[in-house]
Each structure stands twice: as structure tokens, then as C-alpha cells.
Amino acid sequence: MTATLVLIGLLALLALGVPVGFAMLITGSVGLYALVGFDALQGVLDSSPLSVASAFEFLTIPLFLLMAEFVLRSGKVDDLFRATAAWVGELRGGLGMATAMAGAGFGAICGTSTASAATLSATSLPAMIRQGYHPSFAAGVVAISGTLAMLIPPSVAMIVYGLLANVDIGKLLIAGILPGLLVMGTIIATVYILATRHPEHAPSVGHVSWSEKFSMLRSVLPILILFGVVTSVIYLGVATPTEAAAVGASGAFLLMASCGKLTRANLLEALNRAAHGSAMIIVILIGATVFGYFFALTQVTQNLVGWVGNLDAAPWVILVCVLFGYIVLGAFLDQIAILVLTVPMVVPLMASLDYDLIWFGVLVIVTAELGMVTPPVGLNCFIVARYAARPLGEVFRGVAPHFFAHVIAIALLALLPQITLFLPSLMK
Known part of the structure; x- marks a missing residue:
């Protein structure tokens, strides 16, 4: 009964707009x-912030965020974007393809979907519309391409999942490469x-000489x-x-300096934004830790695993139901919020069904991508609409075909786990 009341309270706080970290901290404490009793609660509140902040793996998040800012x-x-557009822009729908490639490239630097969507909205979307692309077509490509940052390493969502599920973060990040390319x-x-069905929506651009193509390629060589x-x-x-993140942040700092952009204002803004993002995530993780203690005492997870074990259903049926639940949650919640709310319950369930937790983590991240473009929330669609000053309905219409294509990609990753696990299996 206590668990039910606390869950209702958590949902009520989230509905009122309370940040997920504070909502979990408050309800978990209650x-x-x-x-x-109070003494045990005080012990948990005294130890949780230190245990989260002192985790060596947590340093990965601020360092990767700092790398992205630099x-x-x-x-x-x-x-x-200009380099990818030069190489594939002559094809029908080439600028849309270049946006997807740039989204993957930026995701390899940024690690957060919202930042990727905002950047692509300011760069590739205006370029496509200037070339005669239909606004809905262009906005849909930008919104879905921004989600690649959740999958291509380094991914903040992957790191959060790794911390919550207690799996090897290095293998998890590498596991995202082939699914990201897929x-x-x-x-x-x-x-x-x-573009083939509606060529008027995606015209090809003018010819770019080979010398210009290679010149543009050289300009992005430092990022590659x-x-x-x-x-x-x-x-x-x-x-x-964590050490790789430190190398990346140092390299990005040198890159910013070599481009003549190392000013006091730029440095302070980069440090401030990285610190702000890190503080937000650590509050979420602290709230999740406190809530996790509560869940452990109520044995909700163990009861759920036992209940599912007694069901007369194949493991794949349970997996499909779980993934469908992630799509539904993604339509209402941010991906980090989804992870901290569900991973402590779902991961033991998947482990009891003998599913690989690295493979499952990638599946969860890919499925959470859909939530970033699914009505009524669809955070990436809101960002594209705001940054590009386009109607929200136009963005949702443009992203609809990509939603169904994404479902096919998820099915392939679920049916062929070796796509995800091949690279991690070769790691030392």
C-alpha cells in the first residue's frame, strides 16, 4: 500500500512540473x-549524495559535456554539415542525407539529443529550406537526426543507464556504434x-567540384x-x-584554441553550461538513489520479477511489452527521467529472463529516441519548431515516416543481438 501511494505521489509531482530528480527525492524520502523512520532516512540522505558524486564513472558526464561545449x-x-552536404548534396534528397550524417557526427561530440537538435535546426534546416526543400520534410529530418546523439558515443543517456544498471560503461558506449550507424x-x-516519391519536396543541389569537397573534408578532419x-x-x-572523456575535453579545448575562439567569455560560458548540465544530472541520480532504497525495502522489483516468472508468456513477448512501454513513456517524459524511473525495476526483470543487459540498454536507448519525436511531448520536435520558427504540427507531420522506419530498426536490433554485441565482444 505504501509503495502504491508513493508512486501516485511521484506521478502527481511530475504532472505538476516538479523536476524528476526532486520528485524522486521527495517521494523516496517520504x-x-x-x-x-527518521533515523534511517537521515542516514540515507547523508550518504547518497557522497556515494553518487564520488563515483569515478560519474566524472565521464561533466567531461563529455565540457568536450561538447568546447x-x-x-x-x-x-x-x-557543409562538408557532408558537399559530398552527398547532388543526390536526390542529398541535403536530408547530409543532415543525418551531420547528426551522427555531432552526436559523436555532443552526447545529448536536445543540443544536437538545436544545432541542426540552426544550421541544416535553413540550408534545406533555402534550397527548396519542403519545410515539413526538412523539419522531420532534423528532428529525427538529432536523436542520434543518444546512441552514438559519447552518449550521456548511455552513461546514465550504465550507472543505474551497473554494467560496463566502456562496452556500452562501444555497443552503440553499429546500432547508431544502422x-x-x-x-x-x-x-x-x-524524395523519390515526392521529388518536388527534396530537390538536388548544384555540383560541387572534387577540390572543394576535399577542402571541406579537411576542415572537419580535427573533429573526426x-x-x-x-x-x-x-x-x-x-x-x-572517464579517462577517454578527459582526453576528449583536452583535445576539444586545444581545438577551440587553434580556431582562435579561446576567449574569456567562451571559456566561462562553456564551463558554466557543462557545470549546469552536470548538476542537473547528479540531482537526478541522487533522487534515483534515494528512491531506489525505498524500492528495495518494499521489494517491488523482486515481486515484479516473481510475477513475470509465473506468467505463461515467452520472454520475447515480455520484451516487446517493455519496449512498447518505453515508447509510451517517451511521449510524455524526458529520456533521462525515463531511465531513472524504470531501469531499477526493468533491468532485474531482463536479467531474470537471461537477456544481455548491454544489448538491452542499447534497445532501451533506441526506443527512447522515438519518444523524442512522439506527440504530445516530442521534445526534439518542440526544439526544432522553436529554433526554426516553424509550426509544431508541420514538424510532427514531417517526422511521422521516420517514426515507422525507426520501429523497423528496433525490430532488427531485437532480432539480431549480434549487431549490438559484435564490437563489445572484441574489446580487451
């Missing part, structure tokens, strides 16, 4: 007080099909090298994800 201020992000390919294929170094040191076992 639940603990009701179950074990790269953003280097001015190289605009070059990323999702990028799915977006490109969808753009090509839509930075991503390659960060990913390689994790994959080869040379460095932990």
Missing part, C-alpha cells in the same frame, strides 16, 4: 520515513524513399580525429571511459 564554440560544427542508415533510406581518438582508446582498453 516512503523511507514511513517504512523505517567543440561547439570552436565553430567546426557548421563545417560538419539508425543513421535507416534515416538516409527513408529520406531517399520520400577527436572522435576517433576518444572511441579508440576506449575500444582498445587503453583508457577507461
